[in-house]
Amino acid sequence: MRRWQPWFVGSALVLVGGFLLLLPLGAVSDDAPVALRAVSLAAGWVWVPSLLTTPVFGVLARRENKRAQTSRQAELAVVRQSGHEEGRRLTAALLAGLPLQPLAVWGVVLEEGEQAHLDFPTNYARFYGTNAAYQHVTGLFVGSAGFVAAGVAMTALGNSMRRSQARAEAVQRWREQEFLRVLVTDRRLICLVGGQWTSFYYNAVTAFHPEPENQSIVFEFSNAVPLALYGPSLPSLIAYTTHRIHGVHGLQNHPALASLR
Incomplete structure (x- = not known):
């Protein structure tokens, strides 16, 4: 639980808000109403301590964040080591x-x-591009020369942006990234993708690329786009699928599985 970050945020807000409030209050003259001078004085007394507390709370919050990050990294290392074992x-x-x-x-x-x-649950992704297309827009503009020129320029800019977006969508990349459940059988992987069970059969695998150290594996298929799975439980999946696809020979000799032997 983070203790100092809320204090730092609160103190920083007081520092900024007090500064913005003091800008107009700083011009209050001695003959101003008593209430206005009292507000100015109170704002000053609240703002001045924030000059000291904000950096102090900032240092404490930074140290707290570092400790939390170190703790998360240690926990992740334990989970990764457990998965590898x-x-x-x-x-x-x-x-x-x-x-x-x-x-x-x-x-x-x-x-x-x-x-x-x-x-087990794990991360999932598919690798493919799309047949994206963009709609070219033309316009008829009537009016002054400036209005027509602005209309033509805006239309060209819109077409350019749609064309760039279509090109970006068409590029092959990892898509459908999701954290999901995978059921592993002696015949296939069954993934709960978007709430629907999808099967990937071992007899359709044309290539696969296991990386137990990185806790990831990529499958290529004769009838589907590539599939990537990655997460702490992957070393077990790598051992199992290697055995299903290549048998004992694969477990004994596949160079990527050296750390599992």
Whole structure:
């Protein structure tokens, strides 16, 4: 819980607000009404301490943020290490030929004989471009020369902006980025994309690029655009899918899996 950031924000607001208030009050003369002079004096007494408290609270808030950031990084490191160790244990079990305990799956209907072995949340993305098009606008402007010139210029600017936006949309990049649930079976990955279950079968994979150290994997398919999954649980998925696609030979020899062996 952050203690000093609210104090810093409050003190900074007093500093800025008091300064803006004192600008007109600073011109108050000695013969001004008593109430107005009292307000000016009170504003000064409130504003002056903020000159001292704002930098103090700022330093305290900065130190607090650094401690919080360090704590988050330490927690993330623990989660990443735990995920990697889970991947190593699964790799060892698969290399030893140990049977995996199937998961009971409810809600998703599996194919006959299909077994689920992993179920976890992770980050998801797809790589593709779009066939974006823009609508070219023309206009007829009647009036003074300045009005016509301004209308033509604005129309050209609008067309240019729409054309640039269409080009940006057409560029291939990672899209549909989402944090979702992945159900891993002996035949496919089943991802809950936008509230709908979508399947990616291993027998349609044409290439895949596992990176256990980066906790990510990219699949290429013969019938779909590339899929990327990334997150702390990915080392286990990498071990499992490598085994499903390349067998024990892949677990033993794939160069990207050296850290899991």
